[in-house]
Amino acid sequence: MFALTNVRIFDLQNYYDNGYIIFNEKIKEVGDMAGFRDNGYEIIDGTGHLAMPSLTVAHTHIYSTFARGMVIPFNPANFQEILEQLWWKMDSHLTGEDIYMSGIVSGVDYAKNGVTTVIDHHAGKKIKGSLTLLKKAVCEKVGLRGSFCFETSDRFDVDACISENNNSADIFGLHASMTLSDDTLIKVKDSLGDKPVHIHAAESWMDQENCLSYHGERVIERLDRHGLLNKNSILAHCIHINEDEAEIIEKNGCWVALNIQSNMNNAVGLPDYKMLKEKGIKCLIGNDGMSMGITGEWMSLYLAMKHRYLSHTAFDMSDLLTVIDNNNKYVNETMDISIGRIKPGYDADLLSIEYEPPTPIGKDNAFGHILFGLSRAFTPEHVWCKGKHIVRHYHVSDELEKKYKEAKKTAEKLWERIKSDSYNG
Numbered sequence: 308m309f310a311l312t313n314v315r316i317f318d319l320q321n322y323y324d325n326g327y328i329i330f331n332e333k334i335k336e337v338g339d340m341a342g343f344r345d346n347g348y349e350i351i352d353g354t355g356h357l358a359m360p361s362l363t364v365a366h367t368h369i370y371s372t373f374a375r376g377m378v379i380p381f382n383p384a385n386f387q388e389i390l391e392q393l394w395w396k397m398d399s400h401l402t403g404e405d406i407y408m409s410g411i412v413s414g415v416d417y418a419k420n421g422v423t424t425v426i427d428h429h430a431g432k433k434i435k436g437s438l439t440l441l442k443k444a445v446c447e448k449v450g451l452r453g454s455f456c457f458e459t460s461d462r463f464d465v466d467a468c469i470s471e472n473n474n475s476a477d478i479f480g481l482h483a484s485m486t487l488s489d490d491t492l493i494k495v496k497d498s499l500g501d502k503p504v505h506i507h508a509a510e511s512w513m514d515q516e517n518c519l520s521y522h523g524e525r526v527i528e529r530l531d532r533h534g535l536l537n538k539n540s541i542l543a544h545c546i547h548i549n550e551d552e553a554e555i556i557e558k559n560g561c562w563v564a565l566n567i568q569s570n571m572n573n574a575v576g577l578p579d580y581k582m583l584k585e586k587g588i589k590c591l592i593g594n595d596g597m598s599m600g601i602t603g604e605w606m607s608l609y610l611a612m613k614h615r616y617l618s619h620t621a622f623d624m625s626d627l628l629t630v631i632d633n634n635n636k637y638v639n640e641t642m643d644i645s646i647g648r649i650k651p652g653y654d655a656d657l658l659s660i661e662y663e664p665p666t667p668i669g670k671d672n673a674f675g676h677i678l679f680g681l682s683r684a685f686t687p688e689h690v691w692c693k694g695k696h697i698v699r700h701y702h703v704s705d706e707l708e709k710k711y712k713e714a715k716k717t718a719e720k721l722w723e724r725i726k727s728d729s730y731n732g
């Protein structure tokens with residue numbers, strides 16, 4: 308049993324200036340230090356630290372891990388060409404080893420950035436068994452929580468995609484309307500049951516344009532017509548949807564995952580948060596694989612929405628807190644867990660980060676301190692997932708640190724295959 312002591316605690320709702328947390332897999336006791344009694348716990352002194360629930364990413368692509376620093380011919384004129392010139396080239400060369408090692412590298416990076424729950428959207432030429440490899444690396448080896456699905460697309464063997472999702476995923480992965488024929492969607496529906504789907508929706512205008520010209524309807528209408536919008540589905544981006552589509556999303560109990568840095572990087576536009584909020588849609592926050600953290604996305608969303616509406620009040624800290632908390636609500640509901648608060652009975656998914664506030668701090672402004680004082684370089688000293696101490700004094704286990712260093716060789720081999728294809732293919 309651990310006791311994190313002398314620590315400032317903030318869980319987005321409750322605040323202790325000098326508190327303690329006693330926990331194993333579950334949080335047992337939380338309170339002011341004045342009430343702490345040592346019963347032989349493993350004590351972690353949290354002096355000068357802030358304890359928070361560890362973080363959740365609602366949409367990511369671990370397969371993109373080894374793209375960091377890769378240089379290949381790249382001069383895209385539009386979103387489709389970004390996919391063709393980079394991501395589809397990359398995923399078509401991924402071996403089982405690449406998938407496993409990308410899980411190790413991203414898992415370690417996520418843990419060190421305080422993220423312990425990830426919702427991943429996987430793609431690649433190796434379909435069968437790919438989700439199991441990710442789970443082995445991310446969940447069993449690194450110790451995070453994860454939900455993984457395979458992005459079914461007409462680019463791949465559709466039957467293999469469907470069976471990988473049916474066998475190994477709790478949420479059914481689909482790439483995007485523009486890479487899915489009606490025949491494929493009918494096949495998916497036949498085996499879907501009430502499983503939620505996880506799909507990129509209207510990420511670029513091209514997805515809408517393709518849908519309108521080939522199917523005479525908009526993306527969300529098409530997914531709805533095929534009966535795919537099951538409750539708790541995740542629709543990533545939804546930048547180019549209209550109000551009618553938003554109403555369909557809300558009516559079906561689906562969630563929209565916002566990934567602002569990726570949207571800006573791909574130059575596809577920004578989501579209309581105000582409209583989504585007005586329609587009662589619950590928004591989540593992901594990183595689309597742009598980083599192995601999430602606090603940078605918090606700040607980007609906060610700034611981008613102010614900029615989009617040319618208004619200081621169009622998207623405030625309470626909006627941001629709602630989105631962050633929705634991530635917890637979503638995984639609690641779909642993964643049958645209990646994270647996001649530091650209260651007895653909750654799972655011990657926690658972090659402790661060094662922070663000495665240079666200005667007064669309390670319950671009402673603690674999130675402002677996190678956003679402006681910590682979010683740009685969010686590096687916790689300790690991270691626990693299910694009570695397991697996965698980051699201790701900024702490090703994961705020696706075995707994982709060693710494996711992480713070995714990944715460079717895997718990346719090198721992958722880059723060679725991609726490059727020889729790019730220059731000779």
Ligand SMILES: [Zn+2]
Nearest residue numbers: 428507543595
């Ligand atoms: Zn994505």
